[in-house]
Amino acid sequence: MKLVRNILAGLAVLAIIAYLGILAGLYFLQRDFQYDRGGRMFALSETALTNAELVSIPTEGGAALAGWYAPPQAGKPTILYFRGNARSFSREYGRYEQFVADGYGFLAFDYRGFPGSPGEVSEEAILADGLAAYDWLAAKGGRIVLWGRSLGSGPATYVAGRREAAALLLETPFDSAVAVAADRYGFLPVGLLMFDQFPVDSWIADVDEPVFVAHGTADSTIAVSHGERVYALAPVKAGLWIEPDADHADLWEHGLWRRAKTFFESAP
Structure with missing residues (x-):
């Protein structure tokens, strides 16, 4: 015994x-x-973005963010695109080609620590980078709409609450990064461990732009319940699209751009 x-x-x-x-x-x-910071930054010459240019966006910390910018056609807004977590923003050039083909301008960029931009990644840096990108774009004039994908839903919401835009689209958002971590590591005290918690559920209270949320029921990276909670907290609700059986990277193929255009065109 x-x-x-x-x-x-x-x-x-x-x-x-x-x-x-x-x-x-x-x-x-x-x-x-x-964070998934691997991969490379594509060259514009590898895309059909003949009207876009490689730009350098200065930040308060002295870092310069690499981005692509294309101006809009008359009467169209410019999309400030907050990329997701994987590799470089440039890998999504197919989306930017469609933006431009339909007359929209766009600015997309890498946060510090990702392939195109030097520096160390952190929540503080990502939020500062988002504000720097907005201010750079706002100096050009014209209407700005914000698009935050996955990780980008954090800085997009943060910027929307501190700057003026016509609309905020959140694709596969989370209500907080710590809540996503808790889904995966419920046996760990992630709330005490995590440095970068991205409390979108708090930031969205400051957003006075109309908000559209898109999510898929089969999302295995950020569960659809996160998107539903974000939308429930949005002060100005403009649409919730839940696509049956769509996973985290499927919404574009399921018609997200068509819905995004309808939303942007209806924004004041």
Whole structure:
């Protein structure tokens, strides 16, 4: 009996040590888990964006953000596009080609720490980068609409609450990054561990632009319930589109751009 107790006590100690090891690993390496910063930045010459230009956006910290900019046709707004988490913004050039083909201008860029922009990634840096991109674009004049995809739903919402835009579209958003982490690591105290929590559920209270939210029921990266909660909190609701069986990267193929255009055209 004493031997059994000793074995159980030893196993308990090992389990505690393993648990603490997991906590330490996630704490010190958390940004490597949270952000996908690999890949390369495409050249404009690899795309059909003949009217776009490579731009450098200055930030208060002295870093310069790499971006692509194309002006709109008369009467159309410019989309300030807040990219998602994976690799460089430039990999989504197919979207930008469609924006331009339909007369919209756009500005898309890499946050600090991603392939096109030097520096270290953090919530603070991403939010500052979002404001810098908005201010750079606003200096050109004209109507601005904001589009935040996945991770980009954080800075897009933050910027919408602190700057003036005509509309805010959130594609596969989260109500907070810490809530997404809790979905995956419910056995860990992620609220105490995470540096970059992106509390969209708090920031959206300051948004007075009309908000459109798009999500898929089969999203395995950010559950659809996050998008539903974000929309419920939006002060000015302009549409919630939930696409059955769409995963995290499927909404464009399911007709997101058609719905986005309708939303942008109805914005004041």
